[in-house]
Amino acid sequence: MHSRYRPPRGGALLRGTPALLSVLCALLIWEAYVRVSGISPLLLPAPSQVLRQIWSSREMLWANTVPTIRATLLGFALSVSVAFILSVLLDFIPRLRRALFPVFIISQTLPLVAIAPLMVLWFGFDLTPKILLVALVTFFPMLIALADGYASTEPEVEELLRSMGASRMAVYRMARLPSSLPYFFAGLRISITYAVVAAIFAEYAGARSGLGIVILNAKNSFRPDLVLAAVAVSSAMTLCLYGVAALLQRLMIGHRCTGGAA
Amino acid sequence: MTALSIDNLSLKLGGTQVLDDISLHVAEGEFVSILGPSGCGKSSLFRVLTGGVAADRGEVRVDPAARIGAGSAFAFMPQRDALMPWRRIIDNITLGLEVQGISRADARALAEPMLPEFGLAGFDRHYPHELSGGMRQRAALLRTILQGRPIQLLDEPFGALDALTRAGMQRWLERRFHAAGWTTILVTHDVREAVALSDRIYVFSPRPARVVREIRVDAPRPRLGRPMSDASRRIEEQLLDILLEQRTA
Structure with a gap:
C-alpha cells in the first residue's frame, strides 16, 4: 500500500516501443520466410501482400467492419448494463445470488459452435443474434468482475x-461501488476483446455482412490474403476498443494508485 | 457527570462467549483505556456500542444531555485508518458529516478550520496514498472528531504505525485530546500507551473478556516527552503483572 509514482508524461510511447518492435520483428521474419522459401501465396501470403490487399479492398472491408463494430458495441453495452443491474440485485439479495449464479455458470459452458447457429436459426440473419451472442459471451466475466469488486471492499x-x-x-x-471499479475496468478490458471475437463468430454462423462474412467468403474462395486482411482489421479494431477501455479506466480511477490492475 | 455507563454486558458470537458481564463507566471529558491481550474481545465491545452486533444481556446507557439529536452517541475509529483511496483527504474527513446528510460545502466549512491542528493544512486536496502513515492516522482521527459525537471510540489507532511515528502520534494525542477534553475510550494492548494517555484504565481478561481491574492513573501530565514519573512506572509494572498473571492463569 505504499505510494507509487506515475511514470513521467510521454512515457507511454516509450514503454510501447518494445512491443511495437517485437510485432515488427515477427512481421519481418514472416516476410523474409515467404520470400526466401518461395511458398505459394495461396498457402501463406506475405505481410506486404496482406497490406496491399487491405488497401485495395479498403471500401469493402470498411463496409463490413461497420456492422461488426455495431454488433460488438451494442452487444457489449447490453451485457455491461445487464451485468451491472444484476450485480446490484445479487449484492442486495444473497438468496437470489445462490439461485442464479449456477445458471450463469452453466451459460458459460455452452459451446459457441453450437449456440451461434441456433441463435441464427431462432433470430434470423439480422443484428439480434449477434448482439445476444456477444452479450452471452461477455456477460458473465463482467458480472464476476463486479461481484469480486464488491467483495474486495x-x-x-x-x-x-x-x-x-x-x-x-x-x-x-x-464503499462497495467505488471499491469495485478497478475490478470492473479489468473485466471491461478483457471482455471487450471477447466481444469482438463473439461478434465475428456470430457473423460467421450466418449474416448478410460483417468481418465474419468476409472471412467466410474469402476462405471459401481460397483467398488467404483476404482472410488475413480481415483478421488484421479485426485485430486493429479490438486494439482500439481495448485502448478506449484502458483510457476510460485511467480517466475514472487513474488517480488512485492503489492495488488492482494498472 | 457520567457520559456512558455499561452494566453487566454479555455477548456471544457464533456460540463463543466473547464478553462476560462487563460493567464500566466513562465520565464526561474523561480518557479511558481498555487494556487487554489481543483477541480478547475489546473490539467486540465497540461493535456493540456502534450497533454492529446486539448484546445478549446487559445495558448501555448514554447520558441524554450528552446526546446531540437522534444519532449515535459514538464516533468510531477502526484499527486501520480505513481512508477511502478514491476520496481526497478533505472528502475522507467529512465522510461522517456526509452520511449525516450535511451538504458538502457545509461539511468542508466545518472541517477546514480543524486542518492545521491535525497537521493536515495544505494536504486536504491530496489522496490518502500521498500521505505518510502518521498523517493518514491524524486524518482518520479528525474524521472521527468531526462527527460531533459525544464519545470517541478509538480501536488500537496506532497499531499499524512504525514505532517512531507511533511515539509522535501518542505525544500529539496526549496534548490534543486533553486540551480539548474529548470524552474518549481507547482500546489497546500497549501498556505504555494506556498509562501515558489515560485517566483511568480497565484491564480485560483473555476471552471471554471480563473486567479484572480498574486503575486510576494519577501521574502528572504531560506524561510523554519527558522522563517517566515514578507513578507512571509503578502503574506500568502493576498492569504488566496483571496481564501476565491472566495469561498463565
Whole structure:
C-alpha cells in the first residue's frame, strides 16, 4: 500500500516501443520466410501482400467492419448494463445470488459452435443474434468482475460507515461501488476483446455482412490474403476498443494508485 | 457527570462467549483505556456500542444531555485508518458529516478550520496514498472528531504505525485530546500507551473478556516527552503483572 509514482508524461510511447518492435520483428521474419522459401501465396501470403490487399479492398472491408463494430458495441453495452443491474440485485439479495449464479455458470459452458447457429436459426440473419451472442459471451466475466469488486471492499470501511449510521444503500454507494471499479475496468478490458471475437463468430454462423462474412467468403474462395486482411482489421479494431477501455479506466480511477490492475 | 455507563454486558458470537458481564463507566471529558491481550474481545465491545452486533444481556446507557439529536452517541475509529483511496483527504474527513446528510460545502466549512491542528493544512486536496502513515492516522482521527459525537471510540489507532511515528502520534494525542477534553475510550494492548494517555484504565481478561481491574492513573501530565514519573512506572509494572498473571492463569 505504499505510494507509487506515475511514470513521467510521454512515457507511454516509450514503454510501447518494445512491443511495437517485437510485432515488427515477427512481421519481418514472416516476410523474409515467404520470400526466401518461395511458398505459394495461396498457402501463406506475405505481410506486404496482406497490406496491399487491405488497401485495395479498403471500401469493402470498411463496409463490413461497420456492422461488426455495431454488433460488438451494442452487444457489449447490453451485457455491461445487464451485468451491472444484476450485480446490484445479487449484492442486495444473497438468496437470489445462490439461485442464479449456477445458471450463469452453466451459460458459460455452452459451446459457441453450437449456440451461434441456433441463435441464427431462432433470430434470423439480422443484428439480434449477434448482439445476444456477444452479450452471452461477455456477460458473465463482467458480472464476476463486479461481484469480486464488491467483495474486495475493506471490512473496516464498511464497519466505519455503519458506525456513522449509513444505510445499506449508502454503504453500497459510498464503499462497495467505488471499491469495485478497478475490478470492473479489468473485466471491461478483457471482455471487450471477447466481444469482438463473439461478434465475428456470430457473423460467421450466418449474416448478410460483417468481418465474419468476409472471412467466410474469402476462405471459401481460397483467398488467404483476404482472410488475413480481415483478421488484421479485426485485430486493429479490438486494439482500439481495448485502448478506449484502458483510457476510460485511467480517466475514472487513474488517480488512485492503489492495488488492482494498472 | 457520567457520559456512558455499561452494566453487566454479555455477548456471544457464533456460540463463543466473547464478553462476560462487563460493567464500566466513562465520565464526561474523561480518557479511558481498555487494556487487554489481543483477541480478547475489546473490539467486540465497540461493535456493540456502534450497533454492529446486539448484546445478549446487559445495558448501555448514554447520558441524554450528552446526546446531540437522534444519532449515535459514538464516533468510531477502526484499527486501520480505513481512508477511502478514491476520496481526497478533505472528502475522507467529512465522510461522517456526509452520511449525516450535511451538504458538502457545509461539511468542508466545518472541517477546514480543524486542518492545521491535525497537521493536515495544505494536504486536504491530496489522496490518502500521498500521505505518510502518521498523517493518514491524524486524518482518520479528525474524521472521527468531526462527527460531533459525544464519545470517541478509538480501536488500537496506532497499531499499524512504525514505532517512531507511533511515539509522535501518542505525544500529539496526549496534548490534543486533553486540551480539548474529548470524552474518549481507547482500546489497546500497549501498556505504555494506556498509562501515558489515560485517566483511568480497565484491564480485560483473555476471552471471554471480563473486567479484572480498574486503575486510576494519577501521574502528572504531560506524561510523554519527558522522563517517566515514578507513578507512571509503578502503574506500568502493576498492569504488566496483571496481564501476565491472566495469561498463565
